[in-house]
Amino acid sequence: MSTSPPASGRLADAYDLVIFDLDGVIYLSDKAVPGAVDAVQRLHEQGRSIAYATNNASRRAAEVADLLRGLGVPAEAEEVLTSxxxxxxxxxxxxxxxxxxxxxxxxxxxxxxxxxxxxxxxxxxxxxxxxxxxxxxxxxxxxxxxxxxxxxxxxxxxxxxxxxxxxxxxxxxxxxxxxxxxxxxxxxxxxxxxIGKPEAVLFEEAVKREAAGRPVVVGDRLDTDIEGAVRAGLDSLLVLTGVSQPRDLVAAEPHRRPTYVAKDLAGLFDDVETLAISAEGTGWHVTDGRLDGHGDAMAALRTICAAAWAGTDVSDIRGATDEATTALRELGI
Missing domain, CATH: 3.40.50.1000 (HAD superfamily/HAD-like)
Incomplete structure (x- = not known):
């Protein structure tokens, strides 16, 4: 099973199994997260292998699959793993x-x-x-x-x-x-x-079921989904539709750092170079505690994370320009 992220190409094309968390990723309570249904349907249409690994112990696999189908996601009980x-x-x-x-x-x-x-x-x-x-x-x-x-x-x-x-x-x-x-x-x-995440049990079972060689975990929580992926040696995508938010990501300890970050599940169809946590090619840079450059807020977030994870103090980061200040405000940083 490969553990090194691909250098290029769409994220969804780079992996043979996508393991989704549910609460905060696919739905909130019983309502679909905006854009989630379309993203998962798109993966199904492309023949991608999918699994759902949830810590929520209040539903059985068949009930979860029924809920997903009710939201428009073509799910089967066999794809669902519950704690x-x-x-x-x-x-x-x-x-x-x-x-x-x-x-x-x-x-x-x-x-x-x-x-x-x-x-x-x-x-x-x-x-x-x-x-x-x-x-x-x-x-x-x-x-x-x-x-x-x-x-x-x-x-x-x-x-x-x-x-x-x-x-x-x-x-x-x-x-x-x-x-x-x-x-x-x-x-x-x-x-x-x-039993559940951040323990690796659910991820290991999902990989075993699909005989996957290159799986990726998609979650909304650094302390369960992402830490669990790190423990299991898997790449991961953090989406900002649930619990963990930009401030949490910037301050994340090494065992809770995702491979990629996206605003939502539409990021599955973006290029891995765009989604990766990096200070290169984002249009932004951090110097002396100030964010400068241009581009969208998510690119700024990846740049700030790269700087923070390399040891730069960004606890009081400020925008060097109006555009940078707007990006920081959008991120809540």
Whole structure:
């Protein structure tokens, strides 16, 4: 599997598998991100291999595929990998058939546990040997208290993911990581295992399914999608339609830096030279903490990132011209 980015050509043509995150990339809640449906349809029409890897454990693969088709994306359940299914499979590998598992999360997670031959329960009094925790809109104090009691009694504790927030049209909402933090605080310990991104499990499964030799990950979060791609040794594209924004990207640590950045999924059809984080050929340059040159705001962002990642202090960057100042304002930097 190749790990070095191509030197030229459209990004979509340079890879044999595109692995999409969902929340913040394809949709926000149940509404399509502008331009996302057209971009994915275009890939399908070109015969590109596609996978969807989501940390959201509140839907099963078939439900996710139904949602995508409802938005106009021609998706199949076999293309979807969820942290709920992966967590249930991991439990089944570690536990005896029929073992009792206390489920904290949505009905989708409960069904995944059941389908893996385990017994879902809701009380510590049932003496579960494991607790699995995933996002669910109705998760509250009662089930969290049962989980705390079970873990304190010795149950294995697995989290589907630790995303602190979920993107939505109204702004960032508490994610499973915020709910995991409740138990972390109560128990004064970490989960025994986290399954979803930034762990490489979902990406590795997607690559294996498609026998892909050159996959690329597309996500909206530096701390899950992009860090997960780095851990898996895969190239990645950050789109600015969800959680992570330009300021976050500029300040990103090495293990959370994408290969490319684009405003949205239309970037899949741009040239890799345009999308790559670089100070060369962008029309912009950073000198003495000032941005100068000309071009669009995204090109300016790539230049600023290249400077920051090379060690230049851009914490108080200013525009040397009105055009530069406008680009910085557009980026929120």
């Amino acid at each position: 709920a299914a992966a967590a249930a499979r991991r439990l089944a590998d570690r536990l005896e058939p029929g073992a009792r598992v206390l489920v904290v999360g949505a009905e989708a997670l409960r069904q995944e546990v059941f389908d893996c031959g385990l017994t879902p329960v809701s009380s510590a009094d049932d003496q579960p040997v494991a607790v699995v925790q995933g996002y669910g809109r109705d998760v509250g104090w009662v089930i969290l208290a049962e989980a705390a009691l079970a873990v304190r009694a010795g149950a294995l504790w697995i989290a589907t993911n630790t995303d602190r927030t979920l993107p939505s049209p109204r702004g960032a909402l508490p994610g499973n990581g915020s709910l995991v933090a409740v138990l972390r605080t109560a128990l004064d310990r970490e989960p025994d295992e986290v």
